[in-house]
Amino acid sequence: LTSIRYPGVQRGSYAQLSEKHVQHFRSILPSERVVTDADDVAAYNVDWLRMVRGASQIVLKPKTTEEISAILKYCNAENLAVCPQGGNTGLVGGSVPVFDEVVISTSLMNSIVSLDELSGVLVCQAGCILENLDSYVSQYGLMMPLDLGAKGTCQIGGNVSTNAGGIRLIRYGSLQGSVLGVEAVKADGEVIDCLSSLKKDNTGYHLKHLFIGSEGTLGIVTKVAIQCPPSPKAVNVAFLGLNTFDDVLQTFKEAKRGLGEILSSCEMMDLLALDAATSNLKLQRPIGEFPFYMLIETSGSNGTHDEEKLTNFLESSMASGIVRDGTVASEPSRIKSMWKLREGITEGLLHDGYVYKYDISLPHSSFYAIIPELKTRLPAEKVGRICGYGHVGDGNLHLNVTTRKFDAAVLKMIEPFVFEWTSKLKGSVSAEHGIGFKKTQYIHFSKSQSSLNLMANIKKLMDPKGILNPYKVLPAQH
Numbered sequence: 348l349t350s351i352r353y354p355g356v357q358r359g360s361y362a363q364l365s366e367k368h369v370q371h372f373r374s375i376l377p378s379e380r381v382v383t384d385a386d387d388v389a390a391y392n393v394d395w396l397r398m399v400r401g402a403s404q405i406v407l408k409p410k411t412t413e414e415i416s417a418i419l420k421y422c423n424a425e426n427l428a429v430c431p432q433g434g435n436t437g438l439v440g441g442s443v444p445v446f447d448e449v450v451i452s453t454s455l456m457n458s459i460v461s462l463d464e465l466s467g468v469l470v471c472q473a474g475c476i477l478e479n480l481d482s483y484v485s486q487y488g489l490m491m492p493l494d495l496g497a498k499g500t501c502q503i504g505g506n507v508s509t510n511a512g513g514i515r516l517i518r519y520g521s522l523q524g525s526v527l528g529v530e531a532v533k534a535d536g537e538v539i540d541c542l543s544s545l546k547k548d549n550t551g552y553h554l555k556h557l558f559i560g561s562e563g564t565l566g567i568v569t570k571v572a573i574q575c576p577p578s579p580k581a582v583n584v585a586f587l588g589l590n591t592f593d594d595v596l597q598t599f600k601e602a603k604r605g606l607g608e609i610l611s612s613c614e615m616m617d618l619l620a621l622d623a624a625t626s627n628l629k630l631q632r633p634i635g636e637f638p639f640y641m642l643i644e645t646s647g648s649n650g651t652h653d654e655e656k657l658t659n660f661l662e663s664s665m666a667s668g669i670v671r672d673g674t675v676a677s678e679p680s681r682i683k684s685m686w687k688l689r690e691g692i693t694e695g696l697l698h699d700g701y702v703y704k705y706d707i708s709l710p711h712s713s714f715y716a717i718i719p720e721l722k723t724r725l726p727a728e729k730v731g732r733i734c735g736y737g738h739v740g741d742g743n744l745h746l747n748v749t750t751r752k753f754d755a756a757v758l759k760m761i762e763p764f765v766f767e768w769t770s771k772l773k774g775s776v777s778a779e780h781g782i783g784f785k786k787t788q789y790i791h792f793s794k795s796q797s798s799l800n801l802m803a804n805i806k807k808l809m810d811p812k813g814i815l816n817p818y819k820v821l822p823a824q825h
């Protein structure tokens with residue numbers, strides 16, 4: 348067996364699924380949670396971007412940590428490879444099987460364990476959908492410390508396993524800080540209880556970090572303890588039009604100074620990125636046409652004070668000429684439609700055909716330079732769109748090129764060039780989406796050989812047979 352889309356990748360020497368295995372899974376889980384019907388399994392074999400397609404014949408849907416433990420213990424003993432899957436919104440092909448791995452879906456592990464209203468610590472199962480968690484904690488005056496365009500489908504276990512970033516990282520920081528503890532199951536079925544819900548706990552190694560961002564290669568996350576901040580009393584959003592990228596940077600600098608503690612998001616998009624949402628999803632642009640746009644959000648505790656601060660910031664930015672036009676919203680429905688423009692870009696791009704997607708971190712001074720560079724490198728008649736958007740406040744650019752259909756020649760012109768460029772500027776080849784299946788051969792651009800060796804040793808220690816999410820994260824030679 349070789350991968351359908353990746354002919355160079357060889358299947359590992361794992362066991363093939365047999366009737367004996369299926370029968371055993373039916374002794375662990377009720378029959379309806381052992382899915383073998385080809386039509387029902389099909390959706391679990393394809394990723395959100397429809398770029399990686401596996402050939403798994405089985406999906407297991409456990410509801411408890413004990414069930415996951417029993418499944419993994421058996422798979423390890425039988426040498427069956429597994430692929431953990433959450434909401435399947437990952438953008439690097441990590442969440443789907445490459446060959447015939449057993450899919451372990453956490454979608455039925457969706458219970459809340461506890462919420463401490465005073466500390467704001469939520470403990471829940473890994474399969475809870477992010478948006479549902481946000482609605483739940485909002486009843487107690489709290490919010491989830493992360494937010495992303497896939498919130499209606501992605502699960503907290505997937506978020507933790509990818510160390511997801513998103514649109515509020517600038518305010519609430521990386522998940523590595525907000526996640527206080529995790530419970531996870533190792534490849535051999537052993538349950539690792541690091542489910543501390545304490546803000547401070549310096550007792551030995553911080554083992555939770557083995558699971559935050561390891562993309563299902565070191566264990567399956569079953570429970571998460573996460574710190575939820577109080578929900579803001581007032582939220583305001585400004586949608587701005589700018590002429591140059593230098594103006595974008597200047598505006599970001601002014602926003603940090605002028606808005607200070609209430610700044611909760613600072614996003615940018617170029618005209619072609621915004622156009623993917625307006626033209627392809629038929630969304631309305633709130634201001635005229637500009638080469639660049641910014642979406643700046645404030646969240647605070649005093650509506651009048653926050654609105655005044657934002658209006659002052661906007662007035663002075665427009666008076667100095669760095670912002671050419673702008674509009675401010677404080678009503679939830681208008682805020683939502685402004686956010687829809689930014690969050691709809693990922694989906695809008697898919698409507699172009701094939702998307703070559705890059706998620707890179709760069710120093711602010713060289714953040715946007717790759718876009719004009721690619722415009723000169725790639726023949727205009729071959730590509731539909733070359734655009735950039737992203738979390739400018741975090742130095743994270745989403746660079747996208749689209750063509751009607753996959754074109755190997757275009758890919759060759761982009762890769763490894765984009766990664767070499769990023770590496771030369773001391774950036775990261777994956778700012779927040781992870782490595783998954785699609786970026787393994789490029790990880791060395793952002794990780795030293797000594798780091799890769801240590802990663803391989805940790806993998807061997809935690810999963811000696813390599814059954815957990817094979818072909819992902821670590822480069823093939825490891």
Ligand code: FAD
Pocket residue numbers: 395430431432433434435436437438441442443453473494495496497500501502503504505506507508509510511512513514562563564566567568569690693694779780783816819
């Ligand atoms: P999946 O896609 O199912 O899995 C992702 C990886 O985690 C896989 O390797 C999988 O094997 C592993 N995994 C999943 N659950 C578990 C578990 N319980 N235990 C162990 N391993 C597990 N990402 C960002 O960081 N920031 C963004 O702003 C952002 N915006 C997005 C917008 C859109 C429209 C879309 C489609 C995606 C976006 N993403 C973003 C990417 C994606 O949503 C995140 O990576 C998300 O955290 C994945 O969660 P999931 O539940 O869908 O995980």
